Amino acid sequence: MPKVLIVAEHSGGRLNQSTARCVSCALQIEGNGADVVVLGQDCAAPAAEAATLRGVARVLSVQRPENAAPLAAVLAPQIAALAAGYSHVLGPSTTFGKDLMPRVAALLGAGQVSDLMSVEGPRRFKRPVYAGNAIVTVEVPDSLPVVATVRTASFKPAGAGGAAAVEAATPGAELPGHTRFVEQRGGGGGARPDLQTARLVVSGGRGVGSEANFALLYQFAARIGAAVGASRAAVDAGYVPNDMQVGQTGKIIAPELYMAFGISGAIQHLTGIKDAGLIVAINKDPEAPIFQVADVGLVGDLFTVIPALERALA
Amino acid sequence: MQCHTGARNVQKIMVCLKRVVDYNVRIRLKPDNSGVVTDGVKMSINPFDEIALEEALRLRERGVAAEVLVVGIGPADCQQQLRTGLAMGADRAILVEHDDEVLPLTAARVFLRLAEREQPGLVLLGKQAIDDDCNQTGQMLAALWGRPQATFASKLEIEAGVAVVTREVDAGLEVISVDLPAVVTTDLRLNEPRYVKLPDIMKAKKKPLETLTLAGLGVAPAGGLRTVAWEAPQARQKGAMVTDVDALVATLRDKGFFN
Numbered sequence: 001m002p003k004v005l006i007v008a009e010h011s012g013g014r015l016n017q018s019t020a021r022c023v024s025c026a027l028q029i030e031g032n033g034a035d036v037v038v039l040g041q042d043c044a045a046p047a048a049e050a051a052t053l054r055g056v057a058r059v060l061s062v063q064r065p066e067n068a069a070p071l072a073a074v075l076a077p078q079i080a081a082l083a084a085g086y087s088h089v090l091g092p093s094t095t096f097g098k099d100l101m102p103r104v105a106a107l108l109g110a111g112q113v114s115d116l117m118s119v120e121g122p123r124r125f126k127r128p129v130y131a132g133n134a135i136v137t138v139e140v141p142d143s144l145p146v147v148a149t150v151r152t153a154s155f156k157p158a159g160a161g162g163a164a165a166v167e168a169a170t171p172g173a174e175l176p177g178h179t180r181f182v183e184q185r186g187g188g189g190g191a192r193p194d195l196q197t198a199r200l201v202v203s204g205g206r207g208v209g210s211e212a213n214f215a216l217l218y219q220f221a222a223r224i225g226a227a228v229g230a231s232r233a234a235v236d237a238g239y240v241p242n243d244m245q246v247g248q249t250g251k252i253i254a255p256e257l258y259m260a261f262g263i264s265g266a267i268q269h270l271t272g273i274k275d276a277g278l279i280v281a282i283n284k285d286p287e288a289p290i291f292q293v294a295d296v297g298l299v300g301d302l303f304t305v306i307p308a309l310e311r312a313l314a
Numbered sequence: 315m316q317c318h319t320g321a322r323n324v325q326k327i328m329v330c331l332k333r334v335v336d337y338n339v340r341i342r343l344k345p346d347n348s349g350v351v352t353d354g355v356k357m358s359i360n361p362f363d364e365i366a367l368e369e370a371l372r373l374r375e376r377g378v379a380a381e382v383l384v385v386g387i388g389p390a391d392c393q394q395q396l397r398t399g400l401a402m403g404a405d406r407a408i409l410v411e412h413d414d415e416v417l418p419l420t421a422a423r424v425f426l427r428l429a430e431r432e433q434p435g436l437v438l439l440g441k442q443a444i445d446d447d448c449n450q451t452g453q454m455l456a457a458l459w460g461r462p463q464a465t466f467a468s469k470l471e472i473e474a475g476v477a478v479v480t481r482e483v484d485a486g487l488e489v490i491s492v493d494l495p496a497v498v499t500t501d502l503r504l505n506e507p508r509y510v511k512l513p514d515i516m517k518a519k520k521k522p523l524e525t526l527t528l529a530g531l532g533v534a535p536a537g538g539l540r541t542v543a544w545e546a547p548q549a550r551q552k553g554a555m556v557t558d559v560d561a562l563v564a565t566l567r568d569k570g571f572f573n
C-alpha cells in the first residue's frame with residue numbers, strides 16, 4: 001500500500017497554499033490520507049494549520065534552530081531520514097520544492113518526477129516537458145521511492161475540516177554547516193493579492209513600456225482585486241521585480257481570469273497560464289500570437305483600454 | 315605560460331553544457347508519438363547553461379578563477395555545443411559519450427565523477443534544461459558530492475573561499491552564503507551571454523576536447539523513471555475577438571466576472 005509523505009512549505013507562521021494542493025495530489029495516490037512534515041525553527045502554527053487539512057493523517061513537526069531558513073542542504077538529510085517508512089515523498093513545484101526535493105531524491109538514490117500534473121496510477125504520472133509543448137507519462141519502478149514535485153496549478157487545494165494529530169519528530173541526520181542564510185528581500189508585491197493563489201490576475205508585458213507605466217496596471221488590479229503578473233521581458237527591462245514573472249521559468253498559475261496587457265504570447269509565457277479559466281488579451285498588434293489562445297481578444301492600445309475598463313467597471 | 319594562481323579563489327570552474335532543441339524551434343511530436351522531432355532541427359546550448367558559461371568566463375576574466383572547463387553528456391553530436399563553449403572562451407572540454415536518454419540522476423553521477431577527478435572549486439549548471447524541464451541535476455550533484463547548492467542564481471560574488479549568491483525565489487530574492495566548492499545553478503537574469511566571434515571559432519578547433527564514456531567513469535545509467543508515453547498537450551481553443559471595451563466588459567460580465 002502506498003504511504004505518502006508531503007513536505008510542507010510555510011513562511012511567516014503560515015502554511016503556503018501549495019501544501020494543500022499537494023494533499024489533493026496525495027489523495028489521488030492513496031485515498032486514505034497522507035502525512036505532512038513541517039520543518040522550521042518554530043513551526044507550531046503551520047503544523048497546526050496542516051493538521052486541519054482534510055486528507056492529512058498525521059503531521060510531523062521538526063523544530064530546531066538550524067531549520068529557521070528553508071535551506072535545502074540542511075532540510076534534505078532530515079527529510080531523507082524521515083522518508084524511510086514512505087513509498088512517496090511529495091513537495092510543491094514552487095522554488096522551495098524545486099530547490100529541495102531533488103536533493104532529497106538523490107540522497108534516497110531515486111530519480112524525481114518534476115511538475116507532476118496528473119496521477120494515472122500510484123506509480124504512473126503525467127508531466128509537461130518542452131515548456132508544456134509535450135506531455136509525457138512516466139513510471140517509477142516498485143524498487144524505488146517516488147519523489148515528486150507537484151505542479152500546484154494542476155490540483156485544487158484540499159479543504160479544511162480535518163483534525164490530524166501533530167507529533168514532534170527528531171530525524172537523526174547530520175546537518176552541514178557549509179550553507180548560511182543571509183537575507184530575504186521581498187518583491188514589490190506589498191499588500192496586493194498573491195500571484196499564485198489569486199482568482200484574478202492582471203499582467204503586463206514589454207508593451208507597458210516602463211516601471212512608471214506599471215502604476216496603471218497596479219491601479220486597475222487594485223480596483224478589481226487582482227494580483228499583478230508580468231512577462232519576462234517586463235522583468236528583464238526592470239519594470240517589475242522577478243517574483244512577478246509568469247511562465248516556464250517563472251510562476252505557473254491558474255487564476256479564474258487572466259488579463260494580459262501588451263504581452264505578445266511567447267510559448268514560454270503561455271506555459272505559465274494554460275490552466276487559467278479565462279484568458280483575455282489586449283494587444284495593439286492584431287497578429288500577436290496571444291490572440292491564438294485567448295478566450296477573449298481586443299485589439300487596442302492598453303493606455304486607452306485600461307482607463308476605459310476602469311470607467312466601464314466603476 | 316606563467317600563471318599567477320596564488321591569489322585566485324577558484325582554480326577551476328566546471329560548467330555543464332547540455333545540447334537541446336533550440337528555444338526558437340516549434341516543438342512537434344513524431345507521428346508515432348514516440349518523442350519529439352529532433353532530426354533536422356536546430357540544436358543549441360541550453361540557454362541557462364550558456365549563462366552559466368558566461369558567468370564562469372567573467373570570473374576568470376576578473377582573476378577570480380584560473381580555468382574554465384566545459385562538460386557535457388550525450389551523443390557525439392554534443393561536440394558541436396562544447397566547441398561553441400570553447401569558442402565562447404572555455405579552456406577545454408570533456409564529452410561523456412552516451413547515446414541513450416540521460417536522466418538527471420545519471421547526469422549528476424557522471425558530474426560527480428568528473429568533479430572528483432577535476433576538483434573544481436565551483437560547478438555551474440543551468441537551473442533547468444529546456445527539453446526535459448526537470449530542474450534537478452545541480453541539486454542532485456550537490457547532494458551526491460556532499461557540497462552546498464545555490465540554485466536559481468541571479469547574482470554571484472566570490473570571496474575568500476565563499477560564494478554569496480542571490481537567488482530568485484517565489485517571494486522575491488534570497489541571499490545565501492556557501493563554502494566552496496559549491497554547486498550553483500543559474501537563472502536567466504544572471505548575465506547576458508556574449509556572442510561568439512568567427513576567429514574564436516577557428517581558435518576553438520585547437521582547444522582540447524576529451525571524450526570519455528559512462529562505463530569508463532564507472533557510472534551505470536540510473537534505473538527508475540521510465541517514459542512510457544508521449545502526447546500533445548490539450549490545446550486551448552482560439553476564442554472570440556471583441557471590437558471595443560464595452561463589448562469586452564459585457565463578455566466578462568456574461569462569464570460571471572464583475573457582476
Ligand SMILES: Cc1cc2nc3c(=O)[nH]c(=O)nc-3n(C[C@H](O)[C@H](O)[C@H](O)COP(=O)(O)OP(=O)(O)OC[C@H]3O[C@@H](n4cnc5c(N)ncnc54)[C@H](O)[C@@H]3O)c2cc1C
Nearest residue numbers: 205206207231232233247248249250262264269284285302
Ligand atoms: C529559456 C527561456 C525561458 C523563458 N521563460 C519565460 C517566462 O517564464 N515567462 C515569459 O514571459 N517569458 C519567458 N521567456 C521569454 C519569451 O520568449 C518572450 O521573450 C517574452 O515572453 C516576451 O515578453 P513580452 O510579450 O512582454 O514582450 P514582446 O514579445 O516584446 O511583446 C510585447 C507586446 O506588446 C504589444 N504592445 C506594445 N505596445 C502596446 C500598447 N501600447 N498596447 C497594447 N499592446 C502593446 C506588442 O504588440 C507586443 O505584442 C523565456 C525565454 C527563454 C529563452
Ligand SMILES: Nc1ncnc2c1ncn2[C@@H]1O[C@H](COP(=O)(O)O)[C@@H](O)[C@H]1O
Nearest residue numbers: 331332387439440442443448449450451
Ligand atoms: N546531458 C547533460 N549534459 C550536460 N549538462 C547537463 C546534462 N543534463 C543536465 N545537465 C545540466 O543540468 C542542468 C539542469 O538540467 P535538468 O535537471 O535536466 O533540468 C542543465 O541546465 C545542464 O547544465
